[in-house]
Amino acid sequence: xxxxxxxxxxxxxxxxxxxxxxxxxxxxxxxxxxxxxxxxxxxxxxxxxxxxxxxxxxxxxxxxxxxxxxxxxxxxxxxxxxxxxxxxxxxxxxxxxxxxxxxxxxxxxxxxxxxxxxxxxxxxxxxxxxxxxxxxxxxxxxxxxxxxxxxxxxxxxxxxxxxxxxxxxxxxxxxxxxxxxxxxxxxxxxxxxxxxxxxxxxxxxxxxxxxxxxxxxxxxxxxxxxxxxxxxxxxxxxxxxxxxxxxxxxxxxxxxxxxxxxxxxxxxxxxxxxxxxxxxxxxxxxx
Amino acid sequence: xxxxxxxxxxxxxxxxxxxxxxxxxxxxxxxxxxxxxxxxxxxxxxxxxxxxxxxxxxxxxxxxxxxxxxxxxxxxxxxxxxxxxxxxxxxxxxxxxxxxxxxxxxxxxxxxxxxxxxxxxxxxxxxxxxxxxxxxxxxxxxxxxxxxxxxxxxxxxxxxxxxxxxxxxxxxxxxxxxxxxxxxxxxxxxxxxxxxxxxxxxxxxxxxxxxxxxxxxxxxxxxxxxxxxxxxxxxxxxxxxxxxxxxxxxxxxxxxxxxxxxxxxxxxxxxxxxxxxxxxxxxxxxxxxxxxxxxxxxxxxxxxxxxxxxxxxxxxxxxxxxxxxxxxxxxxxxxxxxxxxxxxxxxxxxxxxxxxxxxxxxxxxxxxxxxxxxxxxxxxxxxxxxxxxxxxxxxxxxxxxxxxxxxxxxxxxxxxxxxxxxxxxxxxxxxxxxxxxxxxxxxxxxxxxxxxxxxxxxxxxxxxxxxxxxxxxxxxxxxxxxxxxxxxxxxxxxxxxxxxxxxxxxxxxxxxxxxxxxxxxxxxxxxxxxxxxxxxxxxxxxxxxxxxxxxxxxxxxxxxxxxxxxxxxxxxxxxxxxxxxxxxxxxxxxxxxxxxxx
Numbered sequence: 106x107x108x109x110x111x112x113x114x115x116x117x118x119x120x121x122x123x124x125x126x127x128x129x130x131x132x133x134x135x136x137x138x139x140x141x142x143x144x145x146x147x148x149x150x151x152x153x154x155x156x157x158x159x160x161x162x163x164x165x166x167x168x169x170x171x172x173x174x175x176x177x178x179x180x181x182x183x184x185x186x187x188x189x190x191x192x193x194x195x196x197x198x199x200x201x202x203x204x205x206x207x208x209x210x211x212x213x214x215x216x217x218x219x220x221x222x223x224x225x226x227x228x229x230x231x232x233x234x235x236x237x238x239x240x241x242x243x244x245x246x247x248x249x250x251x252x253x254x255x256x257x258x259x260x261x262x263x264x265x266x267x268x269x270x271x272x273x274x275x276x277x278x279x280x281x282x283x284x285x286x287x288x289x290x291x292x293x294x295x296x297x298x299x300x301x302x303x304x305x306x307x308x309x310x311x312x313x314x315x316x317x318x319x320x321x322x323x324x325x326x327x328x329x330x331x332x333x334x335x336x337x338x339x340x341x342x343x344x345x346x347x348x349x350x351x352x353x354x355x356x357x358x359x360x361x362x363x364x365x366x367x368x369x370x371x372x373x374x375x376x377x378x379x380x381x382x383x384x385x386x387x388x389x390x391x392x
Numbered sequence: 393x394x395x396x397x398x399x400x401x402x403x404x405x406x407x408x409x410x411x412x413x414x415x416x417x418x419x420x421x422x423x424x425x426x427x428x429x430x431x432x433x434x435x436x437x438x439x440x441x442x443x444x445x446x447x448x449x450x451x452x453x454x455x456x457x458x459x460x461x462x463x464x465x466x467x468x469x470x471x472x473x474x475x476x477x478x479x480x481x482x483x484x485x486x487x488x489x490x491x492x493x494x495x496x497x498x499x500x501x502x503x504x505x506x507x508x509x510x511x512x513x514x515x516x517x518x519x520x521x522x523x524x525x526x527x528x529x530x531x532x533x534x535x536x537x538x539x540x541x542x543x544x545x546x547x548x549x550x551x552x553x554x555x556x557x558x559x560x561x562x563x564x565x566x567x568x569x570x571x572x573x574x575x576x577x578x579x580x581x582x583x584x585x586x587x588x589x590x591x592x593x594x595x596x597x598x599x600x601x602x603x604x605x606x607x608x609x610x611x612x613x614x615x616x617x618x619x620x621x622x623x624x625x626x627x628x629x630x631x632x633x634x635x636x637x638x639x640x641x642x643x644x645x646x647x648x649x650x651x652x653x654x655x656x657x658x659x660x661x662x663x664x665x666x667x668x669x670x671x672x673x674x675x676x677x678x679x680x681x682x683x684x685x686x687x688x689x690x691x692x693x694x695x696x697x698x699x700x701x702x703x704x705x706x707x708x709x710x711x712x713x714x715x716x717x718x719x720x721x722x723x724x725x726x727x728x729x730x731x732x733x734x735x736x737x738x739x740x741x742x743x744x745x746x747x748x749x750x751x752x753x754x755x756x757x758x759x760x761x762x763x764x765x766x767x768x769x770x771x772x773x774x775x776x777x778x779x780x781x782x783x784x785x786x787x788x789x790x791x792x793x794x795x796x797x798x799x800x801x802x803x804x805x806x807x808x809x810x811x812x813x814x815x816x817x818x819x820x821x822x823x824x825x826x827x828x829x830x831x832x833x834x835x836x837x838x839x840x841x842x843x844x845x846x847x848x849x850x851x852x853x854x855x856x857x858x859x860x861x862x863x864x865x866x867x868x869x870x871x872x873x874x875x876x877x878x879x880x881x882x883x884x885x886x887x888x889x890x891x892x893x894x895x896x897x898x899x900x901x902x903x904x905x906x907x908x909x910x911x912x913x914x915x916x917x918x919x920x921x922x923x924x925x926x927x928x929x930x931x932x933x934x935x936x937x938x939x940x941x942x943x944x945x946x947x948x949x950x951x952x953x954x955x956x957x958x959x960x961x962x963x964x965x966x967x968x969x970x971x972x973x974x975x976x977x978x979x980x981x982x983x984x985x986x987x988x989x990x
Contacts, residue, residue: 142826167832369621386641
């Protein structure tokens with residue numbers, strides 16, 4: 106047995122929601138039997154961007170906002186890997202907001218967990234894209250990324266959890282990982298994960314959350330109905346949680362990669378072996 | 393024109409085809425290039441286009457020759473114009489004896505425009521095309537026939553070329569083009585250019601097959617041949633061809649090309665892919681390189697292997713998107729915040745584009761860092777006849793990667809272990825017990841974020857030491873001319889061919905010179921400084937306004953008083969005669985100073 110890095114202990118504030126996300130992800134990986142060496146966890150910048158250090162998987166700390174392109178590149182290069190992106194709301198919706206839209210559109214089979222605390226905690230409390238109008242002099246309307254996701258035809262899995270409901274959160278993490286593992290596409294899970302220091306929303310969110318799984322009439326497969334329901338929740342200042350939307354759409358790696366090719370990361374590139382094929386290609390280009 | 397007794401072998405033939413964008417000038421040049429290369433000649437082609445799909449005066453130039461030439465010549469033998477404005481623009485370059493063939497559908501050119509010894513032939517290509525095909529799309533095929541007759545191409549040869557060239561575009565299109573060719577041949581008859589005559593002796597030959605390839609395509613091929621299997625990019629002129637070429641061929645070799653939503657995504661897709669062990673590249677130009685800077689710094693800090701091709705265009709900002717410049721060297725060498733290790737290779741010829749990109753791909757793995765390959769618009773997009781690539785010169789080696797077995801033999805594995813040469817062996821995800829933490833934050837040997845001063849310094853020094861340990865593997869300069877000459881040239885990219893020919897002209901003036909063509913621009917190798925030291929004067933020829941290369945050499949220890957800057961940044965091509973004149977005027981001034989001093 107070879108010793109490699111020892112996972113570090115989280116450096117989050119006591120009471121931070123991110124502890125719950127870490128616990129749920131550990132539970133999920135264990136429940137699905139995903140070995141540490143088969144998973145690549147890509148983390149953004151912010152408090153949540155240290156989560157990979159607390160696991161024993163392959164961990165990549167990417168640039169601010171670039172979790173999704175990094176994950177997409179890794180998944181396309183080796184679709185056999187379990188690729189999990191983690192980051193915050195500033196990372197995913199502000200500086201990386203463009204990639205969020207395009208990843209929904211592309212639908213690669215990766216899991217993306219956004220720890221949304223509606224503030225920039227690491228830089229001490231500035232408003233983020235999901236901050237309410239009025240928070241810290243914020244004059245902009247808050248973004249609902251799930252509504253954005255619903256407007257993207259390629260979306261296949263949109264869910265929201267709350268760290269105050271850990272059992273459901275683990276269930277949602279497992280569902281998300283399963284979706285991606287099954288090659289069904291992009292599993293997006295936003296987790297309401299309060300920042301106890303700069304935007305302590307435990308009290309508001311505890312009462313505002315609305316668990317759609319408790320509502321027998323809620324159909325996560327009906328895009329228009331989900332959209333209407335989410336707008337209604339927004340008008341009522343309620344935060345829907347649960348598996349909010351599910352759809353089928355070909356995953357990126359199933360359409361962008363040539364069918365009979367194995368992972369590009371593992372293909373034999375021995376030059377002596379391939380020389381005749383390079384020669385043949387060159388001959389076809391001769392005039 | 394029926395003067396069979398004057399038919400000459402081609403020594404150095406320059407042809408320009410010009411018109412409005414969309415007229416098909418490039419197609420005519422490509423067809424002529426194919427024909428002339430099949431006749432055993434080498435060719436070099438250049439295009440002068442604007443950044444739009446249609447319209448604006450554009451041209452393409454072709455030089456066919458015996459021997460070695462890497463740029464367009466100084467004279468025009470044949471100008472074919474779809475637009476009389478193109479003749480106005482080029483009138484001064486047309487010497488006595490040159491031929492002008494133009495489309496007179498819109499009227500004849502004005503009297504007195506051209507030297508009386510220029511032979512001018514007007515024919516209504518567009519009108520004929522509209523009459524026969526109801527659109528002017530095929531006028532370039534008509535024009536090609538007339539130009540072919542003027543040059544002395546056999547009708548069968550032209551037809552065979554059309555059949556090959558247009559076979560892929562469907563039988564209807566092929567038929568129209570062949571009909572247009574026949575129409576053109578009839579027009580040529582009317583102009584007195586009958587079959588079997590023409591200016592030159594041009595005979596098809598199959599004995600020497602060469603590639604006719606652009607620098608961009610050669611670089612893409614080099615990456616593929618060195619085991620490159622992942623490319624992420626965002627379309628930007630003039631580097632897009634690299635992505636297009638790989639997109640055509642890489643999947644046949646198990647590879648992947650992904651077009652991203654912007655350069656930020658492209659560079660980060662590349663980094664994510666590179667972490668899985670696949671050999672990875674991106675290519676960009678101008679503004680795209682600015683956007684990628686943070687990602688390239690990440691590759692440096694986190695030690696992620698990555699090849700970046702920069703096909704330099706006129707800057708700053710959006711600048712001159714379709715014109716060459718060499719003004720990104722400062723950005724490639726010093727760009728990005730903080731200090732990190734990167735190398736910059738610079739091809740001069742089209743062959744170099746292949747071999748240096750292949751080498752960059754290998755070195756990126758061996759030293760786990762970003763390696764730039766610095767092209768420019770002209771080198772990237774001009775095409776040249778090149779000898780078949782020698783794949784046995786391309787090295788593919790997976791060192792310093794640890795396999796699962798190699799990891800298992802160790803008690804401990806540290807991703808960023810301190811080593812003698814600064815290179816820490818890496819593992820790829822999927823390897824049991826090879827797990828790592830990769831980060832652009834400062835980190836300890838395991839990859840844990842660390843701000844401890846002692847560790848910080850050691851990690852910085854470790855990464856920096858790779859730039860020293862890689863020196864033996866870096867490509868050495870090409871050397872040309874008289875090795876004892878005291879007057880030297882230094883230049884990369886599109887200056888390569890111009891310098892070589894200027895040296896011939898200077899030799900005719902009695903001035904012996906030598907040319908040092910650096911293939912490694914960063915780090916600056918001792919050989920570069922030694923070359924400058926060995927000369928009395930060195931002309932550093934660059935396409936930028938601030939002498940980026942010359943200043944780099946001085947910064948690294950060269951004697952600045954020996955350097956004469958030749959700077960070009962107007963977007964136009966540096967003519968051989970321009971360079972010769974500049975050197976001559978300097979040399980004359982220098983001589984006069986010496987005489988006066990004596």
